[in-house]
Amino acid sequence: MTEGLEAILTDPAGAVIGLDFDGTLAPIVSDPEAARIHPAGPGVLARLGDLVGSLVVITGRPAATAVEYGSLDKVPGLVVLGHYGLERWEAGVLATPPVHPGLGRVRAELPGLIAPFEGVRIEDKGRAVAVHTRRAPQPQAALDALRAPVTMLAAETGLAVEPGKFVLELRPPGTDKGTTLTAFLRERSARAVLFAGDDLGDVAAFEVVRSCGLPGVTVFSGSPELTVEADIVVDGPAGVIDLLDSIATTLESR
Missing domain, CATH: 3.30.70.1020 (Trehalose-6-phosphate phosphatase related protein; domain 2)
Structure with missing residues (x-):
């Protein structure tokens, strides 16, 4: 058990669990519009949302699309930060900036x-x-x-x-998953953090987990063709869901 995972299990109210969407919660498919969350995902996330301080999805997709494709509107307390953090969906309310003129x-x-x-x-x-x-x-x-x-x-x-x-x-420039995760950790006064991702866009968030000074866990669910340093390596979205299910089960038993 990593120090970060132990901190999450010991103090779940202070934990932020951050998740990418494609390749982490939803299998990669050839047509991005056909992507859907792993079948067990909504149920596991709903359980976890009642057990930890904050649950956040940080994705390159539009926030509303991630909510739709992931059935995420049923997850208590979940925040979805779309377009790498430019958009925010929370409690059914979507906040969006102007479209970049370029x-x-x-x-x-x-x-x-x-x-x-x-x-x-x-x-x-x-x-x-x-x-x-x-x-x-x-x-x-x-x-x-x-x-x-x-x-x-x-x-x-x-x-x-x-x-x-x-x-x-x-x-648009100036926002990536690292800066977005940093701001969210500060907003929620986090005491521990886990972030799971599968691609190069998630590396910035992994670096934040390692450097933010909190007990942290990085989870990589991507292809072995990519070399990404992480504390835990799992087999795709099914592996991520299994890990989250294990965390939820352990917390429920305490």
């Missing part, structure tokens, strides 16, 4: 950039736009070829590029 040009020019690449698609998230190469005949080669022009377009429009496994996301 996204209009991105929407106009991205189709031409990806046109030569078979199977590459665009996902419009409203406040961000993502280029997915997962369906390309050679996903990594397509990603590598698109990285420079997509990065240039982002720079010209005042956006940032968030890379992931077979995805390049153009989004």
